[in-house]
Amino acid sequence: MESSNDIKRQLIRDGVITDPDSPKGVLLNKAAHLFRTQGYERTTVRDIGREVGILPGSIFHHFRSKDEILRTVMRENIIVSLARLRMALNQEESLEGRLRALVRCELFATNSEETGEAWTVLVQEWRSLSPEGQQEILVLREEYENYWLDALETARQQGRIALDPFILRRLLAGALNWTSHWFRPDRKPGLTLDELTEEVLRLVLVPCGEQQPVSETTAV
Amino acid sequence: MESSNDIKRQLIRDGVITDPDSPKGVLLNKAAHLFRTQGYERTTVRDIGREVGILPGSIFHHFRSKDEILRTVMRENIIVSLARLRMALNQEESLEGRLRALVRCELFATNSEETGEAWTVLVQEWRSLSPEGQQEILVLREEYENYWLDALETARQQGRIALDPFILRRLLAGALNWTSHWFRPDRKPGLTLDELTEEVLRLVLVPCGEQQPVSETTAV
Amino acid sequence: MESSNDIKRQLIRDGVITDPDSPKGVLLNKAAHLFRTQGYERTTVRDIGREVGILPGSIFHHFRSKDEILRTVMRENIIVSLARLRMALNQEESLEGRLRALVRCELFATNSEETGEAWTVLVQEWRSLSPEGQQEILVLREEYENYWLDALETARQQGRIALDPFILRRLLAGALNWTSHWFRPDRKPGLTLDELTEEVLRLVLVPCGEQQPVSETTAV
Amino acid sequence: MESSNDIKRQLIRDGVITDPDSPKGVLLNKAAHLFRTQGYERTTVRDIGREVGILPGSIFHHFRSKDEILRTVMRENIIVSLARLRMALNQEESLEGRLRALVRCELFATNSEETGEAWTVLVQEWRSLSPEGQQEILVLREEYENYWLDALETARQQGRIALDPFILRRLLAGALNWTSHWFRPDRKPGLTLDELTEEVLRLVLVPCGEQQPVSETTAV
């Protein structure tokens, strides 16, 4: 993740995502934080305004609606996380390396100071997003999920996972997203993000040399 | 789970939980359904009233506030699920049997037609509950979690799990709760609840005879 | 006031006022208490029901409406207080005696355990009474006020009061009614009702032999 | 009361009380009027909104709750009345002058077009105020009452009053507050506020040269 800042800087420079130092970017971060901690519905534009230091009405100079704030938080975050994942996968050839990258990126997205808020919002407040907003983000989400399914399918063929890829991905998605509820990578001493990544891999991967055929059970 | 209905009937007779056939019970079930599908905040008392077939104001004949409805849904559900878990554990001596019971009960609580709605609400709408409501339910939740941690600790001592019990429980909690988002046990043909239980056990349990010491990594 | 109980008993026997031991009478007393302490508007029929020990709906077997409860509390109380005043005045020939009776009866009506609640309600919740209710009670009130004005007019002619009777009556009405906010005749040791009566008379009456013409100022 | 407007203007300039010309101030005055005439409970925010010319919901742009309106009406009014009383007392050295000031100020507070509404509300709607609101205002009320008790105590020592100061203050409080129910200083021809002040003093003060020891009866 060494060059992850470069990725983000590049996206900012290209105008793909909002500069977090701009007024609009500050607003997005504060909003993401509130959405995460209180939930979207329970967060009022008054709350956001207070956090940013402007009056509620002024928010609508930056965004057309509250929904647009949520949509932007989600979109920009998945764009960054996706870019990071692409780069990480590009640097890994081995199956284990690719799986490690997937787990690590998802844990980072979920728990990093930078994107954690927004990623959790993306997962938890999905329902609160308007249909148009959902449509816009589903496209990005699909690419993201495909990386996972490809890697897990390869692992299945190599006998490195014991479960159906589809089921395993869903169990993992739940497990990884849920870490935002209990994992505190900043609290020292404690579990680091890299350590947790290895734990998850230990859970998922059948040790090399003990490959067994995946069970016959298949997905929904 | 054969006598699960008996358990519930007993609890109803004792007045511990509301009779689902009484007006209040009907209201609770409909409310749980709405809370699950739309979320607590997005569900209005108007919605609940319409579903039940009474006017919004009449709801407050049964409950003092919307929060009390949520609290009741959560409380009664965890009481039933806890009673079921206790009985299931009582019938299992072996470690594997006990873990199977824990997984199965949580999947059942999360996905059964009967409690699924309420359990998902319990997990997803926790934030929406008032502090007093949270306090009340935390007590029950603790007993529930202790059953898990005890079993996983035993498994660790016997070398049947590869991870720290605390971390594993949290990963599992996420994975199992998340099933409500994708698992459809009623949709035939497809994965049954028992099959999914076995899949989860295959993920968690190190095959007998290949015990390995748990990693040194410990919980947060 | 020795025979005041007889008066009330007589009125009960004649069916003019409700037997305080009957369910209806109990309800009236509890209601009067609540009206006094919380005010009419802030007292719900739920409150009254809870106090009496019946459900809100059952109240309407006794009274057609909440307003009828208020009206009855006021009417029955002024009937009793008026009957007491009539009897007390009948026993007094002297001006001073009659004024003492008027003051004493009003203090008794305002502060006695028996009628105090209801009298205070009569004074304070007048606005809350429906127009029809007001009409009904105004008739009785007029007789009551006439006793006062007659006595004060006589006093003026004899030079025993220093103010216009109309103004004085109004100042006194305020002063006497207000005693319900601070006077506690039951708290021993302390001011008794008779002592307070004498204090008020000392304030009102010009000492005998020092008569002075009343000021030229006249009432509104 | 010549410079009473200056006092108020000063308080407005200092931000202690709300500018009556500001939207918030207009709202306060209209609300005070409605509270006085209809009572707090019977006044809806709809009523207030209609009177001011805004929609009910807009009221909560200025006040967090209906209770806060009541509290503000009471607080600002007692602040102004207290400031007026202080200034009036500062200009009077003689006992009679000070008592005249006290009576006059209370009659003014109760009946003036400017503060009458709010003062009556302060007295009559006390119960409707939330406990926190009561606490806040009790502090100011205490200073106010102390001016009264100090003056009456001096009067007692000089033999100018015939009653215990504590009892007399309470009788007077009732008499003066009650004037709002009958006294109409604006209705010409009729009793003016200054004339009523003299009437009250005639009731209270023992004529100079006829001093008599106060009765032995003492307060509750």
Place this chain on the structure above:
DNA sequence: GATGAATGAGTTTTCATTCAT
């Protein structure tokens, strides 16, 4: 006479959004 459930018209309050200044 009491109960439990419901009504229906009302209440206070919330809040995203608009807009003149």
Place this chain on the structure above:
DNA sequence: GATGAATGAAAACTCATTCAT
């Protein structure tokens, strides 16, 4: 871009009253 005031639609909740049982 920000502010202060307002909108308007909908929210949760209240409560006197009705009525079948």
